[in-house]
Amino acid sequence: MSREQQAVERARTAFLTGRSKPLDYRIGQLKALQRCITERQKDISDALKKDLNKSEIGTPLYETLGLEGEIMLAVNKLAQWAAPRPVEKNLLTLSDQVFIQPQPLGVVLVIGAWNYPWAVTLQPLIGVIAAGNAAIVKPSEVSVHSSKVMEEILPLYLDKVTPPPPPCPVWSDCERDVPVVTGGVSETQELLRQRFDHIVYTGNSSVGKLVMEAAARHLTPVTLELGGKSPCYIDKQCDITIACRRITWGKFTNCGQTCIAPDYILCEPSLQDRVVEEIRKNVKEFYSDDPKSCVDYGRIINQRHFRRVMALVEGSTIALGGENDESLSYIAPTVLRDVKPDAKVMQEEIFGPVLPIVTVSGVDEAIRFINEREKPLALYVFSPDNKLIRRIIDETSSGGVLANDCLVHFSVSALPFGGVGNSGMGCYHGRHSFDQFSHLRGCLLKSLAMEGVNKMRYPPHTAKKLGWARFFILQQVDLGFLGRMAALAVLAVIAAVMLQRYLQ
Structure with missing residues (x-):
């Protein structure tokens, strides 16, 4: 054995x-x-x-x-x-x-x-x-x-x-x-x-x-x-400074090796330069000018995954970061700009400190982009417009949705955490x-009394028996209202006695 x-x-x-x-x-x-x-x-x-x-x-x-x-x-x-x-x-x-x-x-x-x-x-x-x-x-x-x-x-x-x-x-x-x-x-x-x-x-x-x-x-x-490729849509109306600060934290925590990290950004072309610059400022604030020496910046788990992440960067334009050291499994916080939907980095979950920016014309194209791909574990949207947020919730599918922040929904014990479709099944x-x-075992404990009521279900079956069965089965009782329950209990007993006499 x-x-x-x-x-x-x-x-x-x-x-x-x-x-x-x-x-x-x-x-x-x-x-x-x-x-x-x-x-x-x-x-x-x-x-x-x-x-x-x-x-x-x-x-x-x-x-x-x-x-x-x-x-x-x-x-x-x-x-x-x-x-x-x-x-x-x-x-x-x-x-x-x-x-x-x-x-x-x-x-x-x-x-x-x-x-x-x-x-x-x-x-x-x-x-x-x-x-x-x-x-x-x-x-x-x-x-x-x-x-x-x-x-x-x-x-x-x-x-x-x-x-x-x-x-x-x-x-x-x-x-x-x-x-x-x-x-x-x-x-x-x-x-x-x-x-x-x-x-x-x-x-x-x-x-x-x-x-x-x-x-x-x-x-x-x-x-x-x-997991999966969790999208992050930035609405042009939102506070870009705050949005990028939270995205920078969510993406580069644990060196990007987080199943619910924002995998890529969707935004309009006019926002791209601003997003890059704000992330640059935040990377410097969080991890200093030299993230490699920063105690709070992690490492890729091993060299095999280091090479996998670096291979995904190939063919894309680096707007920020890109520095790396294979001997230490170190990859700097990296942002890619003007990333095409068919780029290598968009074909699998990155699971590393690389953040692609894909430009879209607006929320309509963003929703289409998300829905054309596998369902992600998390979906992020940054916007002050609650109607826009509700629309994205209603018109997309993901394990969870978080508006105007990253990762923190994982910390709420009352929320089920789990995926849908390709991002998983079940929750905890x-x-x-x-x-x-x-x-969750269904249990029903009956007594042996009032057997006459059961005659409506026993053969020979008749239209009258069906009518009584319909009445008794379709009347639902809301146990949350004790007064109503007591009243219905009395009615039920009376009806049961009458039915028992009728069926006999």
């Missing part, structure tokens, strides 16, 4: 004990994860420095602070999220219990990404644990140091909640709710051969298709976060994470 098979078996065995289901245990695991994040902040920060040249302050700001907030939310709201959820009834079910009961799915595979190795790996894991599941965590092998640290520290905190809940008074180290499996492509492929109850993958669409294909063999549902964050990794 392979190491990957053993890990899955351990997680499955642990889940089948039932120990991950009690809310107290889930809360204990979540709090343990929070302790891991806070107590091992230096280990996490050192690993990110080696992987992506992230600064000591950048680690909590872009990786762990959001995780702590998600954990606190889950801990505070878990009892509410996990409680039975009453639903509307019709007259036939007025005296019954009709509700949705969230239940754990089982064992969930979480395949993380390298650009934010902690945030995008542990963010869904929070929802997986909150929903009562076991999990296999597969960090990306590309972020080598973060993967190693995650493998070392997560087992020191998770599965260590004491005292163990019944029915498992003790458990051995071979049974773990959240084993971490490291390795490269072959290890990931071996994991994908196993049966899971859900798979979460963050990465590119090519690998996403392979994950979905592997999941299909076991009819396993998937959540895919796949806050309660959306809990629901994504739960089975």
Whole structure:
């Protein structure tokens, strides 16, 4: 049996004990994860420095602070999220219990990404644990140091909640709710051969298709976060200075290696020079005259990706930046002007500090341009005109929309984060994470009384029985208004008695 098979078996065995289901245990695991994040902040920060040249302050700001907030939310709201959820009834079910009961799915595979190795790996894991599941965590092998640290520290905190809940008074180290499996492509492929109850993958669409294909063999549902080329339309009426300041931050944070970074700008030709100059000013303010020596400016994850990004620049006109150093995987903040729709840089997600500007005649052409391409994970529009913003929302499709800023919608736990079409499927964050990794089980509990009412559904079928059935089934009851509910309950009882006499 392979190491990957053993890990899955351990997680499955642990889940089948039932120990991950009690809310107290889930809360204990979540709090343990929070302790891991806070107590091992230096280990996490050192690993990110080696992987992506992230600064000591950048680690909590872009990786762990959001995780702590998600954990606190889950801990505070878990009892509410996990409680039975009453639903509307019709007259036939007025005296019954009709509700949705969230239940754990089982064992969930979480395949993380390298650009934010902690945030995008542990963010869904929070929802997986909150929903009562076991999990296999597969960090990306590309972020080598973060993967190693995650493998070392997560087992020191998770599965260590004491005292163990019944029915498992003790458990051995071979049974773990959240084993971490490291390795490269072959290890990931071996994991994908196993049966899971859900798979979460963050990465590119090519690998996403392979994950979905592997999941299909076991009819396993998937959540895919796949990124894409997120457009950024700048309306000529907006404050260009503020718009470019926010775009500069959103694009060059993490050296452009952000799945929801603005991938390219759409604007009218008259704005292009101004946009370039404003971005130039902001790059200097944020990263100094020499971004290469700036502690807050990152690096491309490795030389393979460095060469990939530099190849995308070929054939385009550099308006700003362009300096690079392959030995350090360094690419300066770079802006390309007068980029043609068929340019190399427009054919795939850039995932680097290169920002193309494509000129369009106005919002009509911008909408057509966006709709002619794959649906992006994020869509940005900068405009003071709410009607224009609403029009772009109504006439385009994307995972999310953000007006007059970049990236920050990711920080709102109440918003579902996920893609559509080529940018992914499924979503998470806050309660959306809990629901994504739960089975929302429909439940109806009836009594054995008033059997006479059921005669309308039993053969022999008649037009009169159909009429009564139509009346009872089509009358919806809004349980939000207690007075109306009580009145309808009385009417239902009276109608049921009359119907029972009639059918007899």
